[in-house]
Amino acid sequence: MKLDKNKKYIIGVSGGPDSMYLLEFLKKEQIKNVIVCHVNYHYRKESNYDQKIVEDYCAINDLKLKVLNVDQDYKKLNSNFESWAREVRYNFFLKIAKENNFENLLLGHNLNDSIETFIMQKQRNNLVSFFGIKKISKNKILDVYRPLLNVKKSEILKFLNENKIKYALDDTNNDEKYKRNKIRKSLNENDFELIVNEINFKNLELNKIMNKVDSFIKSNIDKESLNLNQNLQTSELDFIQRCIFEWLKRIKKDFLIYNRSNKTLNEIAKKIKLSNKAFWEIQIENFIIFKDYNKLKIINKNLKTKKTVKINSEEDFKKIIFFINYKEIVGVIKRDGLLFPYVVTNDYNYYKTRTKVGNKKTNRFFIDKKINNYNRIAKAVVFSTKDYKILNKIK
Ligand SMILES: Nc1ncnc2c1ncn2[C@@H]1O[C@H](COP(=O)(O)OP(=O)(O)OP(=O)(O)O)[C@@H](O)[C@H]1O
Numbered sequence: 404m405k406l407d408k409n410k411k412y413i414i415g416v417s418g419g420p421d422s423m424y425l426l427e428f429l430k431k432e433q434i435k436n437v438i439v440c441h442v443n444y445h446y447r448k449e450s451n452y453d454q455k456i457v458e459d460y461c462a463i464n465d466l467k468l469k470v471l472n473v474d475q476d477y478k479k480l481n482s483n484f485e486s487w488a489r490e491v492r493y494n495f496f497l498k499i500a501k502e503n504n505f506e507n508l509l510l511g512h513n514l515n516d517s518i519e520t521f522i523m524q525k526q527r528n529n530l531v532s533f534f535g536i537k538k539i540s541k542n543k544i545l546d547v548y549r550p551l552l553n554v555k556k557s558e559i560l561k562f563l564n565e566n567k568i569k570y571a572l573d574d575t576n577n578d579e580k581y582k583r584n585k586i587r588k589s590l591n592e593n594d595f596e597l598i599v600n601e602i603n604f605k606n607l608e609l610n611k612i613m614n615k616v617d618s619f620i621k622s623n624i625d626k627e628s629l630n631l632n633q634n635l636q637t638s639e640l641d642f643i644q645r646c647i648f649e650w651l652k653r654i655k656k657d658f659l660i661y662n663r664s665n666k667t668l669n670e671i672a673k674k675i676k677l678s679n680k681a682f683w684e685i686q687i688e689n690f691i692i693f694k695d696y697n698k699l700k701i702i703n704k705n706l707k708t709k710k711t712v713k714i715n716s717e718e719d720f721k722k723i724i725f726f727i728n729y730k731e732i733v734g735v736i737k738r739d740g741l742l743f744p745y746v747v748t749n750d751y752n753y754y755k756t757r758t759k760v761g762n763k764k765t766n767r768f769f770i771d772k773k774i775n776n777y778n779r780i781a782k783a784v785v786f787s788t789k790d791y792k793i794l795n796k797i798k
Contacts, residue, residue, distance in 0.1 A: 404538060404550040406509075411436040413500050413508045413545070415492065418453035418571035421511030424559040425551060426460060427568065429509070437509075439468045440499055442492050446477060446484070453571040460569075471495045485579040493542055500545055512536050512549045515556040518595060519586050521602050529665050530644055534609065535602045555592050616645045620653060627654050629699040636676055643672035647699070656701055659687045675699070682776045695776040706781045711748035714785075723747050726783040728795070735785055735795045742787060745794075749783040758784070758791045765793060774798070 406412070406429075414429065416422040416439050429437065441457045443450050454470060461468040473491060480487060496508050517535040524531050540547045551559070563570055623630040629650045635643060647668055651657040660668060667687055674683055674694070684693035689704045712722045720733055732747055739745075748754050755766035763771070769779065774797055784793045 404548065404552075406432055406434055406548065406550060408433055408435075410507055411438075411503075411505045412548075413437070413496050413505050414439050415496060415508065415510050416441050416457050417511075417573075418456040419511070419573055420556075420559050420563055420570040421513050421516075421551060423456070423460065423568055423570040424554070424563060425509060425511040426464070426466075427562070427566070428550065430464065437466060438499060438503060438505065439466050440471070440496055441468065442471045442473060442488075442495055444473045444475070444488060444491075446473075446488075447573070449571065456569050456571055469495075469499050483578065497543055497545060506544055506546060508542070508545045508547045510547060510549050511551055513551045513554050513556055513559060514595060514599075515587070515590070515592075517552055517602070518590065518598050519583050521598065522586050522590075523582065530641075530648060530668065532609075532613075534605045555595065557592055612642060612645065616642065616649050619646055620649045624650060624653060625698070627701065628695070631675060631694065631697050631699055638676075640669070640672045640676060643675055644668040647671050647675075650699070651701075654701070656690065659690060671699075681773075691780075693776060693780070696773060698775075700777055702777065702781055709748075709750040709753070710783075711746065711750050711753060714745040714747055715743050717741065723783065728782045731795055732783055732785045739787070739794055742789075745785050745787050747783050747785045749781070751779045754784060754786070754793075758786050758793050760793050760797065768797075772797075 412429075412434060414422070414425065414437050416426060418441065426439070439457065439461050441454060443454045445451075447453075458468065458470075460466070471491075477484075500506060500508070521535040524534060536549060536552060538549055538552050562568075619635065620629075623632070623635075629646070635646060638646075644665060648657065648660060651660060667685070671685055671692060674685070678694075680694070681696050682694055684691050686692075686704065690701055691704055691707060692699065692701050694700075706727060710725070712719070714720070714723070714736065723729055723732060726732060726747065726749060736745055755769065756764065758765045760768040765784075768774070778797060782797075784797065785795055786793050
């Protein structure tokens with residue numbers, strides 16, 4: 404990767420071999436307008452020594468250095484250390500970038516990191532947007548570059564040792580590192596060429612799939628819902644999962660899927676593919692994703708809470724404010740002449756056999772008219788206890 408000498412770069416340097424090699428690489432490339440950023444987590448007993456390595460290197464090479472000393476009681480840390488540490492690190496990089504008007508960040512990931520990531524991706528079998536590690540990515544205002552992605556770890560260590568450049572050794576073995584170390588031990592750098600070919604091939608394939616997903620979503624998204632059609636039903640599960648994920652992204656509900664394995668997506672995709680039912684539902688946190696004839700929809704679980712309220716006077720209107728069609732119901736009762744009492748309910752199982760629409764039993768009417776399930780789930784109906792006929796229009 405060729406870096407632009409005229410640009411300004413933040414460099415994340417842990418003191419480990421990769422980032423120390425990165426500094427040497429930048430020296431060779433004559434990238435001079437840089438700020439080195441080091442985060443001392445005080446997590447390992449050697450962490451002050453790591454900082455010293457970075458400080459000494461920067462002093463000798465006349466590089467600007469910013470250090471963040473993290474003050475954290477690790478016994479009280481609830482989240483996973485690696486992801487927490489990453490967030491602390493990126494926030495620091497962003498802060499320094501903003502203060503100094505920089506917009507580029509360089510990190511020291513190498514080829515081995517990318518291959519390990521790829522193998523972990525295959526083991527987890529999650530939906531990924533890219534196989535391996537990306538050379539360039541975006542983090543808020545920062546363009547993130549990883550110029551060492553084609554350099555093997557062994558080359559890095561050989562160079563540092565031959566040139567007597569000091570580096571820190573990280574021997575922590577938490578969950579994420581443990582999995583990586585296991586993979587690392589099973590890898591042989593002689594196989595890397597083949598694996599890189601596989602990664603490139605898979606990324607090309609992925610690109611093609613994502614283009615198809617994109618055009619499917621563009622022509623089938625309808626407000627908040629997604630049209631399900633024959634094409635989708637006969638597609639591969641992977642494609643269906645990607646479409647659902649993309650749909651959730653567009654309607655800003657993808658947070659429901661983050662931090663999950665793709666189990667939920669897989670479950671939804673299987674239902675789309677295998678079930679011909681007009682209606683099914685899957686609950687995720689506070690939301691329900693459900694099939695409604697030929698559409699996929701999502702609603703907040705609260706809307707589905709079954710409630711039945713008796714209205715004896717106008718005073719009681721305040722008891723039904725939570726129904727999404729509250730205004731409609733009040734309007735209907737007023738037009739009916741306020742002949743109390745009325746019952747307002749969204750409990751379909753309760754009212755489907757007790758009430759009528761015109762002269763038809765309500766459940767018959769719903770089936771004949773293919774009333775969509777969203778209305779069944781979210782909207783309330785109103786009827787008078789005199790004749791149990793539903794007064795509001797149901798579409
Ligand atoms: N303590 C640190 N201070 C400054 N930079 C760091 C620190 N730790 C890591 N980095 C930077 O991040 C790169 C990747 O480090 P590592 O592989 O440990 O992180 P990761 O969590 O896998 O990656 P990422 O930060 O991109 O999500 C390092 O090569 C270095 O550039």
